[in-house]
Amino acid sequence: MGLTVDEKNLKNGVLSLVVTLVEVIQEALETQAVRRMEGGELTEEELNRLGEALLELDEAMEQIKADHGITQSVADLREGLDDVVDELVDKLINPRIAEARSERRSGVSGGAE
Amino acid sequence: MADAFPLAPVEPVRDPQATLTDLIEVLLNRGVILHLDLIISVADIPLIGVSLKAAIAGIETMLEYGMMRAWDEQTRAWVQRSITRTVPFQTDEELVARMAGAHEHTALYRSWRPGTVYLTNNRLFVFRREPREMLWETTLEAIRSIAPEREQSVGGEERTRVRVELADGSITRLSASEPERLIELVRQEIPAAIPGESRSTTTKARLLYQGQLWYHEPRAGGPVWRGGQARIDSSGFTWKAPVDARAAISLQPDEIRSLRFESDHSPTGTVILVVDVPWGSLRLAAQNITDIANALVRFSSGRKELPKPSE
Numbered sequence: 001m002g003l004t005v006d007e008k009n010l011k012n013g014v015l016s017l018v019v020t021l022v023e024v025i026q027e028a029l030e031t032q033a034v035r036r037m038e039g040g041e042l043t044e045e046e047l048n049r050l051g052e053a054l055l056e057l058d059e060a061m062e063q064i065k066a067d068h069g070i071t072q073s074v075a076d077l078r079e080g081l082d083d084v085v086d087e088l089v090d091k092l093i094n095p096r097i098a099e100a101r102s103e104r105r106s107g108v109s110g111g112a113e
Numbered sequence: 114m115a116d117a118f119p120l121a122p123v124e125p126v127r128d129p130q131a132t133l134t135d136l137i138e139v140l141l142n143r144g145v146i147l148h149l150d151l152i153i154s155v156a157d158i159p160l161i162g163v164s165l166k167a168a169i170a171g172i173e174t175m176l177e178y179g180m181m182r183a184w185d186e187q188t189r190a191w192v193q194r195s196i197t198r199t200v201p202f203q204t205d206e207e208l209v210a211r212m213a214g215a216h217e218h219t220a221l222y223r224s225w226r227p228g229t230v231y232l233t234n235n236r237l238f239v240f241r242r243e244p245r246e247m248l249w250e251t252t253l254e255a256i257r258s259i260a261p262e263r264e265q266s267v268g269g270e271e272r273t274r275v276r277v278e279l280a281d282g283s284i285t286r287l288s289a290s291e292p293e294r295l296i297e298l299v300r301q302e303i304p305a306a307i308p309g310e311s312r313s314t315t316t317k318a319r320l321l322y323q324g325q326l327w328y329h330e331p332r333a334g335g336p337v338w339r340g341g342q343a344r345i346d347s348s349g350f351t352w353k354a355p356v357d358a359r360a361a362i363s364l365q366p367d368e369i370r371s372l373r374f375e376s377d378h379s380p381t382g383t384v385i386l387v388v389d390v391p392w393g394s395l396r397l398a399a400q401n402i403t404d405i406a407n408a409l410v411r412f413s414s415g416r417k418e419l420p421k422p423s424e
Contacts, residue, residue: 012268024133031138032171039173046189053243059213059290060227060241067215067225067288069268082132089131 016073020081023061023074030054144170144178200231200240201247207234210298214239214289216248217274219358230289232298237277239287249287253303255280259296262286282344282351283359321345322408327380328352329396330361338380338398345408362395364388369413372406 033050036042042050065071149165168180175181202208214230216239217223228241228248238250262276275287275296289295326343329336341354341361350369352362370389377385379398386402388395388409399405 009268016268024137027134028137028141031134032141032173035142035171035173039176041176056229056242059229063213063215063227063288063290064225066270066290067227067266067272069266069270069272071268073268078133082130085133085136086131089136 012068012070012073015068016070016077019061019064019068019070020074020077023078024081026057026061029057141169141171142174144168144174200229200242202233203235206236209233209302210295212290212295214287214295217286217288218248225288230287230295232295232302234302237299249285251277251279251285253299256299256303259299261292261296280348281360281363282342282353285358321412322405324401324405325399326352326405327398328354328362329379329385329398336396340380343397343399343405345405345412350409350412364390366413369409372409374402374406 033054037047037050065074145168147165147167147169149163149167151163151165152159153161153163168175170178172181172185176185209232211229211231213227215225215227218226226239226241226248228239228246230239231237234253236250236252237256239248240246240250241248256277257280258276258278260276262274264272264274266272272288273292275289275292277285277287279285322343322345324343325340327338327340330339339354341352341357343350343352343362350362350364351360353360368390370391372389373387375385375387375396376383377396379385379396381398381400381402384398384402386397386406386409388397397405
C-alpha cells in the first residue's frame with residue numbers, strides 16, 4: 001500500500017490530504033447531481049442553479065489547489081487512494097485470484113491452483 | 114489447413130482499476146445500511162455506548178425507496194422563498210470582467226477564501242455564491258494602486274497575487290485565475306491606479322499632512338507606542354504602521370470631538386496630543402506635533418479649540 005505524505009513539508013501534506021478528501025466528496029456530489037438531473041424531477045431553474053453551483057465549486061477547488069501549489073500532491077494522493085481501493089475490491093471479489101496476483105507480483109513461483 | 118495458432122486460455126478479467134470515486138458512487142447509488150453497536154471499555158468496564166442505525170444513499174435512491182420525498186420537496190420549496198441567490202449587482206452597474214479568484218483573509222490567521230472576482234464599472238469585489246457571502250469589495254475610486262506580487266505558496270509553486278492598496282491605506286491581496294488581465298482591466302477603469310502614483314496628486318484629495326507619527330495603541334497587554342505613517346487629507350485622517358495590513362486609525366472630520374495637549378512621556382518628548390473621538394481618546398506624539406495638531410484642526414473644519422501646549 002503506497003500512500004506517502006510529504007514529511008518534508010507537513011503543512012503541504014496535511015493540506016493536500018484535506019483537499020483530496022474534499023475533492024472526493026465534491027465528486028460524489030457531482031455524480032449524485034447527475035443522477036438527480038436525469039431523474040427528471042428538478043425544475044429548469046433548479047437545474048441551472050445546481051449546474052452553476054457545481055461549476056463554481058469545481059473552480060474553487062482548482063483555485064485552492066493552484067493557490068497553494070498542491071495540484072500535483074493531490075493528484076498523487078488520489079492515485080494512492082485509488083490503488084488502495086483497487087486492492088481492496090480485488091480481495092473482496094475473488095480472494096484466490098487476488099492472492100495469486102500478489103504472489104506473482106512478489107515473484108513467488110506459483111503452486112497449483 | 115496448415116498450422117493452427119495455439120490459443121491462450123481465456124481468463125476472466127475485471128475492469129482494470131476501481132477508483133475511490135467509483136466505489137463511493139456504487140455505494141451511494143445502491144444505498145448503504147449501517148447497524149453499529151459499539152461499547153468502549155476500560156479494564157473491561159463499559160464506559161461509552163454507541164448504538165447506530167444509519168441509511169446513507171444518494172437522494173434519488175432514497176426517493177426510489179419512498180423515503181424523504183416530503184422533506185426533499187419542502188427543502189426545495191424553502192429556497193424559492195428565500196432571498197435571491199444571484200450576484201449582488203447594483204442598478205445600472207455593468208460587468209467588465211469576472212474570473213475565479215480568492216481573497217486573502219487576514220483577521221485571525223492568513224488564509225485564502227475562494228470565490229469569484231467581479232470587476233464592474235463601479236466596483237471590484239470578490240463574491241462567493243455558496244454559502245452566499247460578499248468576501249470583499251471596494252469602489253473603484255477608493256483604489257489607490259493595484260499591482261502584481263509574486264509569492265512562494267505553501268506547496269512550493271510561485272503564484273502571482275494581486276495587491277490592492279486603498280485610499281485609507283489598507284492593503285488587500287487577491288488571487289485570480291488571470292491576475293495580469295485583471296490588473297490591466299482595473300487600470301483601464303481608473304487610470305490613476307498605477308503603483309507609485311499617490312492619489313494626492315489629484316485635485317480631489319487635498320493633502321494637509323503626511324509623515325511620521327507615534328500612536329499609543331491600545332493592546333491586550335496594555336497600550337504600546339508604535340511608529341507609523343499618518344496622512345491627513347480630505348478623504349480622512351489615517352495612521353498605519355508599516356507591518357500592519359490596514360490602518361489602525363481612520364477618522365472623518367466629524368469624528369474629532371476635541372484636541373488637547375497633555376504632559377506625558379512619549380518616544381519624542383514630554384508633550385502628547387490627545388484627540389477625543391466618540392469611542393475614546395487617541396494619544397499621539399511626533400517631533401513636530403504642533404504641525405500635526407494644526408493640520409487636524411484644519412481637517413475638522415477649524416471648529417475645535419486648541420489651547421497652546423503648556424511648557
